Amino acid sequence: MNKLSPQSSVLSPSTRIALIGGIYSNYQALVATLSDIAHRGADATYFLGDLGAFGPHPDRVPALLIERGIPGIQGNYEESLASGASDCNCGYTDPRDNVYAQLSYDYTSEHTSNAYKQWMGTLPKQLRLDVDRKRVLLSHGSPRRINEFLWRSTSPDPFLARLCDEHDADVIVCTHTGLHWHKALGDGCHVVNAGVIGRPANDGRTNVWYTMLTIANDDVAAEFIPIDYDHAALAREMREERLPEEFIETIETGWWTTCLEALPPKERARGRF
Amino acid sequence: MRALDTLWFQVAGTICNITCTHCFISCSPKNRSHEMLSLTDVETRLAEARLLGVRDYYFTGGEPFMNRDMLPILAATLRQGPATVLTNGMLLRKEVCAELRRLSDESEYSLDIRVSLDGFDRESHDAIRGAGVWDRVMIGFRNLADAGINPVITVTEAADGVGSNEGRARFLEIIRSFGFDKPRLKVLALFRIGAEETRTRAYESWERLTIDGMSEADADVLQCSTSRMVTSKGVYVCPILIEQSAAKMGETIAETLRPFPLAYGACHTCWVDGVSCRT
Numbered sequence: 163m164n165k166l167s168p169q170s171s172v173l174s175p176s177t178r179i180a181l182i183g184g185i186y187s188n189y190q191a192l193v194a195t196l197s198d199i200a201h202r203g204a205d206a207t208y209f210l211g212d213l214g215a216f217g218p219h220p221d222r223v224p225a226l227l228i229e230r231g232i233p234g235i236q237g238n239y240e241e242s243l244a245s246g247a248s249d250c251n252c253g254y255t256d257p258r259d260n261v262y263a264q265l266s267y268d269y270t271s272e273h274t275s276n277a278y279k280q281w282m283g284t285l286p287k288q289l290r291l292d293v294d295r296k297r298v299l300l301s302h303g304s305p306r307r308i309n310e311f312l313w314r315s316t317s318p319d320p321f322l323a324r325l326c327d328e329h330d331a332d333v334i335v336c337t338h339t340g341l342h343w344h345k346a347l348g349d350g351c352h353v354v355n356a357g358v359i360g361r362p363a364n365d366g367r368t369n370v371w372y373t374m375l376t377i378a379n380d381d382v383a384a385e386f387i388p389i390d391y392d393h394a395a396l397a398r399e400m401r402e403e404r405l406p407e408e409f410i411e412t413i414e415t416g417w418w419t420t421c422l423e424a425l426p427p428k429e430r431a432r433g434r435f
Numbered sequence: 436m437r438a439l440d441t442l443w444f445q446v447a448g449t450i451c452n453i454t455c456t457h458c459f460i461s462c463s464p465k466n467r468s469h470e471m472l473s474l475t476d477v478e479t480r481l482a483e484a485r486l487l488g489v490r491d492y493y494f495t496g497g498e499p500f501m502n503r504d505m506l507p508i509l510a511a512t513l514r515q516g517p518a519t520v521l522t523n524g525m526l527l528r529k530e531v532c533a534e535l536r537r538l539s540d541e542s543e544y545s546l547d548i549r550v551s552l553d554g555f556d557r558e559s560h561d562a563i564r565g566a567g568v569w570d571r572v573m574i575g576f577r578n579l580a581d582a583g584i585n586p587v588i589t590v591t592e593a594a595d596g597v598g599s600n601e602g603r604a605r606f607l608e609i610i611r612s613f614g615f616d617k618p619r620l621k622v623l624a625l626f627r628i629g630a631e632e633t634r635t636r637a638y639e640s641w642e643r644l645t646i647d648g649m650s651e652a653d654a655d656v657l658q659c660s661t662s663r664m665v666t667s668k669g670v671y672v673c674p675i676l677i678e679q680s681a682a683k684m685g686e687t688i689a690e691t692l693r694p695f696p697l698a699y700g701a702c703h704t705c706w707v708d709g710v711s712c713r714t
């Protein structure tokens with residue numbers, strides 16, 4: 163099922179896994195991320211779903227992932243696109259959030275070729291890795307729901323420990339919210355939200371983030387790596403495609419302008435809007 | 436029951452400083468049907484909840500800030516997880532707001548304050564909640580804004596067309612005028628269903644709500660599938676049914692983590708009256 167067998171730990175003192183969260187059709191950021199991963203070196207690279215949304219030309223991301231042979235899992239976007247659903251099932255409840263979510267979904271669906279939609283349907287919804295005797299579970303929203311939001315300020319330790327327990331995992335990896343974090347739970351379990359490379363982390367900076375997970379001798383470390391990329395080029399292409407100016411503003415300023423109501427108070431307070 | 440994600444506390448019992456006409460558990464200054472919870476009561480429950488992996492904690496009443504222990508209770512809760520308080524907004528004095536801000540800053544978890552309004556002007560609001568309430572709530576808003584706390588303001592859809600886009604926009608402006616630059620508005624459908632569905636759709640669901648026909652999504656929005664309610668009398672199936680003795684499921688939280696046999700028959704209350712201080 164995966165490339166990492168327990169034996170790989172015999173060969174290398176540590177195992178490094180690069181994790182790419184939501185890509186949101188940000189091809190420029192994906193290229194920059196992959197070259198950073200190549201530069202740093204990783205034993206494996208996985209994507210965590212939501213290849214499309216926000217950005218332009220959604221066919222380019224799957225093309226590149228397939229060309230490079232990078233494995234990964236479905237996000238709510240792939241699940242929706244593959245099944246011909248009429249919306250992204252992002253899990254928003256606010257009407258304004260849903261208006262913008264629908265705009266990106268309709269654009270993405272219209273511009274994704276059928277072959278890629280079918281390929282998305284063949285992706286697993288979760289992946290289990292066995293790394294150095296650590297059971298790593300890759301999921302999109304959470305192990306129990308593809309569109310569950312795991313925010314740091316609303317995911318208390320006892321709850322995360324329950325998820326690890328119920329899903330037989332020592333390390334749970336997720337994305338979907340757009341904000342990265344890592345919690346080491348008291349009992350040796352870890353939950354890592356790998357963040358996203360599709361849009362900035364609502365911090366007023368234009369870079370995006372991916373995650374390098376290092377597992378060695380019972381130790382789990384998550385390094386969040388900022389990636390600068392040609393965001394001006396992305397913004398230009400988004401304008402050419404007439405994508406909403408609000409999305410472009412986020413790419414150019416690093417502040418989220420849409421899908422804000424899903425944010426818990428703590429995360430919301432840190433942003434500009 | 437799907438999973439115990441949310442634990443509710445009837446922290447002020449059925450004691451409230453006002454008497455809204457639509458309050459389906461008839462809270463009032465004198466209703467002692469459920470008593471206030473003490474800090475110790477809450478701490479005991481938090482210890483149980485920790486073992487069960489609860490995700491978040493909701494506080495309601497009555498009016499939570501009628502409880503003298505409310506701030507220490509929040510402090511204890513925020514050490515363990517995120518907390519949401521449902522309030523009528525009348526007791527948000529300056530010092531209370533400053534303390535809420537301090538508790539929120541000190542915790543790694545989110546503290547959310549939800550203030551319910553029944554309209555976006557004095558007349559419609561006070562017709563339901565009582566004369567003078569609107570003005571007190573406005574002072575509460577100002578104090579929250581001064582303390583840098585950004586509440587969710589919940590309004591029922593019935594109130595003067597807040598369900599429409601123009602209604603929303605108008606109301607968001609009003610919230611901004613209170614001093615909140617990131618207004619958070621939650622419009623509650625009168626018939627409680629998945630938040631963005633329309634009332635027509637709600638009616639269809641309502642009709643389907645006769646036991647077997649429920650879809651999984653419908654069942655998921657019912658509070659009993661992911662939450663339990665702690666009151667001074669024990670642990671209840673949900674925040675809606677605390678006046679039904681059959682809805683008390685046990686003394687400990689753990690023993691209530693089983694399906695609730697009356698659930699679908701009792702949905703009437705849930706869907707029709709579920710709005711107000713419990714959503």
Ligand code: SF4
Nearest residue numbers: 451455458497523712
């Ligand atoms: S609806 Fe809420 S504010 Fe009104 S009387 Fe009942 S508990 Fe009090």
Ligand code: SF4
Nearest residue numbers: 658659673675701705
């Ligand atoms: S009123 Fe009935 S259906 Fe609604 S949450 Fe309570 S038990 Fe469940």
Ligand SMILES: [Fe+2]
Nearest residue numbers: 212237238338
């Ligand atoms: Fe997602």
